[in-house]
Each structure stands twice: as C-alpha cells, then as structure tokens.
Amino acid sequence: MLGYVIRRILIMIPTLLAISVITFVIIQLPPGDYLTTLVTEMQSRGESLDQGRLAMLRETYGLDRPMYEQYLVWVTGMLRGDFGYSFEYNMPVADVVGDRLLLTAILSGSTIVFIWAVSFPIGIYSATHQYSLGDYTLTFLGFLGLATPNFLLALVLLYFANVWFGTSIGGLMDPHYLGQPWSWGKAMSVLEHLWIPVMVIGTSGTAAMIRRLRANLLDELHKPYVVTARAKGLPPAKALVKYPLRVALNPFISDIGNLLPQIVSGAAVVSVVMSLPTTGPMLLQALRSQDMYLAGSFLMFLAILTVVGVFLSDLALAALDPRIRLGGGASR
Amino acid sequence: MSEVLRYPSAVLLGDYARAAAGLALTVLPLALVNVSPWIGAPLAACALLFAAFAARTAQRQFTRVTMDEQSVRAEGPLGAAIRWDDLTGLRLRYYATRRGREGFRPEGGWMQATLTGRGGRIRLDSTLDGFDAVIERAVEAVRRNGITLSPVTVDNLLALGIDPPEDPES
Numbered sequence: 001m002l003g004y005v006i007r008r009i010l011i012m013i014p015t016l017l018a019i020s021v022i023t024f025v026i027i028q029l030p031p032g033d034y035l036t037t038l039v040t041e042m043q044s045r046g047e048s049l050d051q052g053r054l055a056m057l058r059e060t061y062g063l064d065r066p067m068y069e070q071y072l073v074w075v076t077g078m079l080r081g082d083f084g085y086s087f088e089y090n091m092p093v094a095d096v097v098g099d100r101l102l103l104t105a106i107l108s109g110s111t112i113v114f115i116w117a118v119s120f121p122i123g124i125y126s127a128t129h130q131y132s133l134g135d136y137t138l139t140f141l142g143f144l145g146l147a148t149p150n151f152l153l154a155l156v157l158l159y160f161a162n163v164w165f166g167t168s169i170g171g172l173m174d175p176h177y178l179g180q181p182w183s184w185g186k187a188m189s190v191l192e193h194l195w196i197p198v199m200v201i202g203t204s205g206t207a208a209m210i211r212r213l214r215a216n217l218l219d220e221l222h223k224p225y226v227v228t229a230r231a232k233g234l235p236p237a238k239a240l241v242k243y244p245l246r247v248a249l250n251p252f253i254s255d256i257g258n259l260l261p262q263i264v265s266g267a268a269v270v271s272v273v274m275s276l277p278t279t280g281p282m283l284l285q286a287l288r289s290q291d292m293y294l295a296g297s298f299l300m301f302l303a304i305l306t307v308v309g310v311f312l313s314d315l316a317l318a319a320l321d322p323r324i325r326l327g328g329g330a331s332r
Numbered sequence: 333m334s335e336v337l338r339y340p341s342a343v344l345l346g347d348y349a350r351a352a353a354g355l356a357l358t359v360l361p362l363a364l365v366n367v368s369p370w371i372g373a374p375l376a377a378c379a380l381l382f383a384a385f386a387a388r389t390a391q392r393q394f395t396r397v398t399m400d401e402q403s404v405r406a407e408g409p410l411g412a413a414i415r416w417d418d419l420t421g422l423r424l425r426y427y428a429t430r431r432g433r434e435g436f437r438p439e440g441g442w443m444q445a446t447l448t449g450r451g452g453r454i455r456l457d458s459t460l461d462g463f464d465a466v467i468e469r470a471v472e473a474v475r476r477n478g479i480t481l482s483p484v485t486v487d488n489l490l491a492l493g494i495d496p497p498e499d500p501e502s
Contacts, residue, residue, distance in 0.1 A: 001444075003347070003457070004427040006385045009378055010350055011429060013357050079361055081368025243483060322425035323487045 004318055012307055019303040020078075024071045027292045027299075033063050034087040034290045061087060074293060078300070084293025088286070093297050097279070098179075101301060103172055103190070104278040107201070108263045108305075110194055114202040115209055115259070116252070123213030127248075128240065130218060138210065145207030154200045154273040169196050170275040178277065197276055201267045205259065212251050220244035250321055256313035261306040334400035337462040339392045347389040354382035397456065399466055404447065404454060412452030416473040421448035422481060424467065424488040443488060445470070468494055 035057055039049055058064045062073060074084055083093035122142075126135045161169040173189040180186060220226065221244050229239045268280025279298050286295035358379035361367055367375065395408035405413040428441025443458035447470055456463060471489065474481060475497035481489070486496040 001425075001427070002381070002385055002388060003442075003444075004429075005381060006350055006354060007429050009381065010354055010357075013354075013378075076365055079365045079367050079371055081370060318425075318427055321484060322427060323484045323491075 001318065005315065008311055008314055012311055015307055016303065017075075019307070020075055020300060021071065023296055023299045023303065024074065024292075025067070027287075027290070027296050028067055028070075030290060032290070033058075034061070034292065035063060037290050038087075061085065074296065078297075083297040086286075086291055086294040088289050088291045088294070093294050096282070096294060097297070099182075100277055100279050100282060103276075104264060104267075104280075106190065107172070107194065107197060107267065107276070107278055108260060110198045111202045111205070111263050111267075112256075112259055114198045115205045118202070119206045119209035119213060120252075123210045124217065124240075124245070126210065126214040127217035127221060139214075142207040142210045145203045146211070148203065150200055150204060150267075151269045151273045153203060154197075154270050157196060157200060158274065169193075172197065172276050172278070197267070197270065197274055200274070201263060201270055205263065209252070209255070212255075213248060216248035216251055217244060220248050246321070250317065253313050253316045253320065256309050256316070258306075258309070260309040261302050264302055264305060334398050335462060335465065337397040337399065337460055337466070339395075339457075339460055343459040344389060344393050347392075348386065351382050351386035351389060354385070355379060358382060397454075397460060397462075397466070399462075399469060403451075404466060404469070406454045406456075412454050414447055414449030414451045414454060416469065417477070418450040419447060419470065419473040419477055419479070420450070421446070421479060422467075422470050422474050422485060423448075424485040424492075426488050426491070443492070464492060464494075467492060471495075471497060 035054060039054065042049055055064075062070055065073075077084060081094070083097075085091070086093050086096045089096045122138050126138050129135050158169060172193050173186060174193075177183075177186040177189050221240075223244075226239060226244055229243075230236070234242075264279070267276070267278060268284060270276070271278045271280040272284070279301065283295060283298040285291075286298065358375045362372060362375055362379065391409045395406050395411065398405045398407060401416075403413055403415040405411065423446040425444045425446075426441055427444065443463070445456045445458075445463070445467055447454045447456070456466060460466070467489070471494055473479075479497075481496055489496045
C-alpha cells in the first residue's frame with residue numbers, strides 16, 4: 001500500500017502544479033487586465049483615470065511584469081499562505097475570502113453526507129424491490145430530482161417559505177452573525193440554516209447516486225454467484241450484504257473525487273439565488289472583473305478539492321477492493 | 333532444491349528515483365520557503381512518507397527471498413521465515429494508478445502478496461523475480477492447509493492464471 005500511496009502522491013503534486021499553470025494562463029487569456037476593466041467601467045460612467053496613475057497602479061499590482069514572473073510570485077506566495085491581492089476589494093485575498101472557504105467546506109461536506117445517507121437505503125430498496133410500487137415511486141422521484149435544476153428548486157422553496165410561513169430561508173446564518181468571529185451561537189445558526197441549501201444542492205446528486213447504486217446492485221444481484229448463494233440457502237440479507245453490496249459500492253467510493261468539485265461549482269448559482277456566503281458568487285464576480293488572484297485562488301481551491309478527493313477515493317478503493325478488473329469491467 | 337529470488341535493480345532504481353523526486357518536491361519547499369502551517373503540515377507528512385518509502389526500498393535491496401519445498405524465507409532486514417505447513421493466510425492485492433469507475437484497470441499495476449504464518453509475515457511485490465512461482469507454491473499450501481481466501485484474493489489469483497483452491501467453508 002505504501003508504494004501505491006507514494007505513486008499517487010507523485011502524480012498528485014505535478015498535477016496540482018500543472019493545474020496552477022493552466023488556471024493562471026486561462027485567467028490571463030482575456031485581453032487586458034483588471035485595470036483595463038476598471039478603466040472601461042469608469043469611462044462608461046463618464047469618469048477617467050489619468051495615465052500616470054494607471055501606470056503606477058499597474059506597477060503596484062505587478063501587472064507590468066511578464067506572466068511567468070507574476071505566476072512565480074503567486075505560487076510561492078501561496079506556499080507562504082499569501083494568495084495575492086484582490087484588486088476589486090483592495091485587500092489581501094485571504095482577508096476577502098474570510099469564512100467563505102470554511103462555510104463552503106461545511107456546506108459541501110454536509111451535502112455529501114446527505115447524498116450518501118439518502119441514496120444508500122433508497123438505492124438498495126429500489127434494487128431489491130425491482131418493479132414494485134415503491135421502486136416505481138422512488139424512480140419517479142429520482143428522475144424528478146435529476147431533471148430539476150438546483151437553482152429552480154431553490155427559487156420554489158424560497159417562494160413557498162415566504163408565502164406559507166412568511167419567512168426567508170436564504171443565507172447560511174442569521175444576518176447579525178455575518179462577518180463576526182466564530183461563536184457557539186454562530187455555529188448553531190449555521191446548523192439551523194444549513195439543511196435547506198444542503199437539500200437543494202444535494203437533490204440532483206442524490207437522484208443520480210440512487211440510479212447508479214440501483215443499476216450496479218441489480219447487475220450484481222443477477223450474477224450466478226448470488227443465485228448459487230441463494231440456492232445453497234444463504235440468508236437473503238447475507239447474500240445481499242456480503243458480496244453484491246460491497247461490489248456495488250465501488251462507484252460510491254470512486255465518486256467522492258468527482259462529487260466534491262461538482263457540489264462546490266454547482267452550488268455557485270444556488271448560492272447566488274439563496275444569498276449564501278460561500279465561494280461561488282465571489283468566484284463568478286472575480287472572473288467577471290478579472291480579479292485574477294482572487295479568481296485564481298478559488299480555482300486552485302476547487303482543483304485541490306478535486307485532486308485530494310480523487311486521491312482519497314483511490315485510497316479508499318485500494319483499501320476496500322484491491323482487485324484487478326479485466327476487460328469490460330468484469331473480473332476474470 | 334531452493335530458489336533464490338531478488339528484486340531487479342531496474343525496479344529498485346525506479347523506486348529510489350520516486351523517493352528522491354518525492355523528497356525533493358516536499359523537502360525543498362519546506363527548506364527554502366517560509367511555508368504556512370496549513371501547507372507545511374501535509375508537505376511534512378508527505379516527506380515522511382517518501383523517507384519511509386526510501387527506507388523500504390533499501391530494505392528490499394538487501395532482502396533475498398529463498399523458497400524450497402519446505403518453506404519461504406525473506407533473508408535480510410526485517411526478514412521472516414514461514415514453513416508451508418504453517419502457512420495460515422494468503423492475501424493478494426492489486427494496485428494500479430489507473431482505474432475506472434468499477435475498480436483498478438490492469439495497465440501499469442502490480443500485485444502485492446502477504447503470506448502469514450507462525451514464523452511471521454512476508455510481503456512480496458509482483459516485481460520480484462519469480463513472484464508467480466512463490467504464489468503457486470503458496471496456493472498449494474493454502475489447499476493443503478484448508479485456508480479460506482478472500483474473494484479479492486481469488487479474483488486476483490484467477491487474473492494471474494492460477495486456479496484458486498475450493499473454499500473449504502462452502
């Protein structure tokens with residue numbers, strides 16, 4: 001296992017470096033820079049910025065340096081915990097981001113737990129009760145969940161919460177805790193508000209996971225070894241849990257890596273709709289205004305989530321089911 | 333007649349290169365940059381792992397695996413010897429850095445066998461010259477000693493082209 005971990009880490013580090021280069025280059029690709037956007041905005045408002053001040057700002061922000069130099073400053077800065085300077089907010093990226101990374105991590109983690117907790121029993125029930133009324137009902141709900149865009153579900157919930165209960169369900173905490181240091185009250189407030197965005201963001205993921213677990217488990221349940229186990233009188237629960245369920249769980253584990261970035265990036269629109277203080281809305285704004293260090297830091301955060309997520313799911317898979325898969329996904 | 337098996341030098345060199353690359357990628361930033369604790373902690377953990385990997389590669393370099401009709405012995409640092417009659421377990425795992433949704437794909441992977449017995453535990457990688465011969469001999473011992481193998485081990489044996497023994501519990 002040590003050899004495996006070493007090889008995976010050795011793939012992970014250059015991957016992150018490559019992603020950082022690609023991220024930085026892509027952010028720089030649009031013509032101009034943050035100051036160009038700023039000047040255009042000012043001109044559209046009828047204001048102007050004199051060329052001397054513009055040159056001074058360009059020098060202050062390091063925008064006059066070659067791209068590779070800017071990249072090296074950014075990357076070595078990240079190692080020191082300095083993610084650069086946000087032009088738009090006029091303060092260090094770390095200060096701008098504040099609690100948002102932590103709140104995003106809490107929201108994403110809770111959503112993953114929600115997806116697993118809901119889809120696991122439903123997927124098993126659907127597979128073991130194929131074509132029953134319960135299976136049809138859950139399948140229908142699953143397709144409904146898959147087909148409903150998260151932001152639409154958020155809008156519907158916001159509307160009904162307002163009309164029926166006369167309350168706003170937006171935000172991730174009571175307004176007076178915004179920007180305040182963490183306290184017991186703030187943590188409780190986050191927990192109180194968390195379930196609605198978790199449900200909204202997790203619905204489509206849950207539906208997809210139910211479908212996948214059902215399909216995989218059905219595949220396994222129809223294999224000859226399960227039929228043999230039943231014919232030999234193995235209790236149904238044991239014939240389900242001992243092998244078929246364990247094999248059908250592989251996609252669950254494999255998907256950890258894909259799920260994390262999907263949830264974080266997919267939650268961006270929901271965060272805008274529900275006024276959630278997560279990274280999504282700020283990333284969208286940073287990309288629009290070419291606030292390159294802020295946008296770059298968010299994108300690197302997403303990349304690290306993906307790479308670390310895939311790494312963890314690989315480790316879990318290696319620990320749980322280290323078998324070779326020959327042609328067509330079937331083991332010989 | 334006893335057979336003496338070793339890890340090929342090309343494999344050992346590859347592992348030393350991996351350890352060196354890993355140490356360079358983790359220790360250099362720690363030494364040259366004033367790294368923040370959030371990044372320093374995982375880097376230091378990775379550096380320790382690479383150091384452990386280098387030590388394990390050195391241990392393999394100085395290990396000689398000897399196999400005959402009676403036993404298998406790993407002679408060298410942290411060595412052990414297991415008589416075939418005393419074999420109590422065989423575990424065969426497959427690792428690959430490429431995988432699909434369902435599991436590990438065959439490209440670029442390797443097997444790791446763990447033999448357990450009264451004399452201790454011997455862990456062998458499929459990069460060892462004569463690995464298949466050791467496993468065949470171990471499977472014979474498993475059959476004789478009535479040991480139950482895990483489904484993962486059975487599947488991996490089949491992938492190696494070795495018929496696994498019947499499960500004594502079935």
